[in-house]
Amino acid sequence: MTSPQSMTHLLLRKLNSIATLDQEDQIAVDRLPLQLTDLKADQDIVREGDRPMRSCFLLSGMACWFKLTGEGRRQILSFQISGDLPDMQSIHLATLDSTLSTLSPCRVAFVQHEALLDICAKRPNVANAFWRMTLIDAAIFREWVANVGSRQALGRVAHLLCELVSRIRAVGLADKFVCELPVTQTELADATGLSTVHVNRTLQSLRRQNLIHWKDSQLEVLDWAGLQEAGDFDPTYLHMRTSPAF
Amino acid sequence: MTSPQSMTHLLLRKLNSIATLDQEDQIAVDRLPLQLTDLKADQDIVREGDRPMRSCFLLSGMACWFKLTGEGRRQILSFQISGDLPDMQSIHLATLDSTLSTLSPCRVAFVQHEALLDICAKRPNVANAFWRMTLIDAAIFREWVANVGSRQALGRVAHLLCELVSRIRAVGLADKFVCELPVTQTELADATGLSTVHVNRTLQSLRRQNLIHWKDSQLEVLDWAGLQEAGDFDPTYLHMRTSPAF
DNA sequence: CGAGTACTTGACACGTTTCAACATCCGTGG
DNA sequence: CCACGGATGTTGAAACGTGTCAAGTACTCG
Numbered sequence: 001m002t003s004p005q006s007m008t009h010l011l012l013r014k015l016n017s018i019a020t021l022d023q024e025d026q027i028a029v030d031r032l033p034l035q036l037t038d039l040k041a042d043q044d045i046v047r048e049g050d051r052p053m054r055s056c057f058l059l060s061g062m063a064c065w066f067k068l069t070g071e072g073r074r075q076i077l078s079f080q081i082s083g084d085l086p087d088m089q090s091i092h093l094a095t096l097d098s099t100l101s102t103l104s105p106c107r108v109a110f111v112q113h114e115a116l117l118d119i120c121a122k123r124p125n126v127a128n129a130f131w132r133m134t135l136i137d138a139a140i141f142r143e144w145v146a147n148v149g150s151r152q153a154l155g156r157v158a159h160l161l162c163e164l165v166s167r168i169r170a171v172g173l174a175d176k177f178v179c180e181l182p183v184t185q186t187e188l189a190d191a192t193g194l195s196t197v198h199v200n201r202t203l204q205s206l207r208r209q210n211l212i213h214w215k216d217s218q219l220e221v222l223d224w225a226g227l228q229e230a231g232d233f234d235p236t237y238l239h240m241r242t243s244p245a246f
Numbered sequence: 247m248t249s250p251q252s253m254t255h256l257l258l259r260k261l262n263s264i265a266t267l268d269q270e271d272q273i274a275v276d277r278l279p280l281q282l283t284d285l286k287a288d289q290d291i292v293r294e295g296d297r298p299m300r301s302c303f304l305l306s307g308m309a310c311w312f313k314l315t316g317e318g319r320r321q322i323l324s325f326q327i328s329g330d331l332p333d334m335q336s337i338h339l340a341t342l343d344s345t346l347s348t349l350s351p352c353r354v355a356f357v358q359h360e361a362l363l364d365i366c367a368k369r370p371n372v373a374n375a376f377w378r379m380t381l382i383d384a385a386i387f388r389e390w391v392a393n394v395g396s397r398q399a400l401g402r403v404a405h406l407l408c409e410l411v412s413r414i415r416a417v418g419l420a421d422k423f424v425c426e427l428p429v430t431q432t433e434l435a436d437a438t439g440l441s442t443v444h445v446n447r448t449l450q451s452l453r454r455q456n457l458i459h460w461k462d463s464q465l466e467v468l469d470w471a472g473l474q475e476a477g478d479f480d481p482t483y484l485h486m487r488t489s490p491a492f
Numbered sequence: 493c494g495a496g497t498a499c500t501t502g503a504c505a506c507g508t509t510t511c512a513a514c515a516t517c518c519g520t521g522g
Numbered sequence: 523c524c525a526c527g528g529a530t531g532t533t534g535a536a537a538c539g540t541g542t543c544a545a546g547t548a549c550t551c552g
Binding site: 049065067069070071073074075077078089092093094095097098120121124127128131132134135136137138139141142143144145146148149150151155192193232236237239 | 438
Binding site: 398399440441443444447 | 539540541542543
């Protein structure tokens, strides 16, 4: 299922969803040496302070970036899903400023920075695709600042769920509006800057309003328009090429 | 004072602080066609939804990115200071997801995307410098998510002040620990996700603790170590080449 | 002199956190 | 097979940080 071919196939699919690559670009991507690893849940992939020599490609599972603040609170900065290249940044920023951990069992492919820098030098289209990818990441961080800084609990949680569902749908991993979401309420709390208890009450409110159904790591959006409205969600910031066909 | 030469001089200074450029790179940057404009305070440079054909370089003054949420709250996403290239991103993300406005009178130089894409294609070092610049922006957004999401008012404001002072010092616009900060308390509130009233009380508390002195848009940090501690501030995320000589 | 903007203050309301207890599920070892 | 511990989710009550409202001060500029 994840032979070298299907690995680069997934990578090409991702890059093609972001930019336009020609035949030679695709061949160069196809030749990238990937090193496959399987990880359990709750394992660090790279840590704050590390100076890694490679970046990773998430083939399956879910991961997240986070920081620990002085008082011991953990702030989740973003969720990463299948098809993401979470730490492309490390090819140009020597020291990591946050930690990337798995949330569920993950299959990960590593690529040496050397190989990435080489393909960027030789295939400008590929370099631009990578750059554009990191710019979309930045756009998502911007939206999170706005989400955490200016929405109340209900909107904050609804907005986050809208983002996750949109992104999961975009990579084809949702069946209509049902998707796997291996995220605990505590993790949702760390991502939204709320307490676990309050996230729990907020989810109950979303359920009572018949917007979502969430059980056993499986989220179903019952009322997409309603959830978007509750979360004040506008997908522009995700910069998807094909506007989501919702 | 801002002849074409000194304009590209400032730009070269910025890029050299971020990456290593050779002679030919510098010549290419020097030849970039810049279009100078002076703006008053509180003017939009580019707006959410725009699809601009050019990016800008901030020669003097202060600007900020922000988003307006559904309920009418304004969330400031970042502050931009002299020497910054705030909207490099727009060369690869067609539609802007937020608005860039001046906070004070600003001198701005515009560069057509065409010219930027051209220099990126011909001078990979320059492209990498631009890319790295946008990655540092992203690192700052990440830190803001953590700041707004997981610190209380006092730490939040202190952290923001630490960041601003560090960045202003890095471009040589501070005299020891005194710098111009043309930011109102309302703007600080929009940046930290607090109310104006509470920012006011928080600043009073910082003053009472003899950490800062702030009057008439001029900030003096009286106790840098103390302010860093109050804001739980670690400058790693700014990814400065020369660690700040504090 | 008047109007506008930024800052300041006090009292109260509200959203969210904290604490503590309890329920439920699941895998593991006895 | 059942008992157990640990992680996850749920609930209620009280405490706390921050927001809101409303009034007032200080300063700048025309």
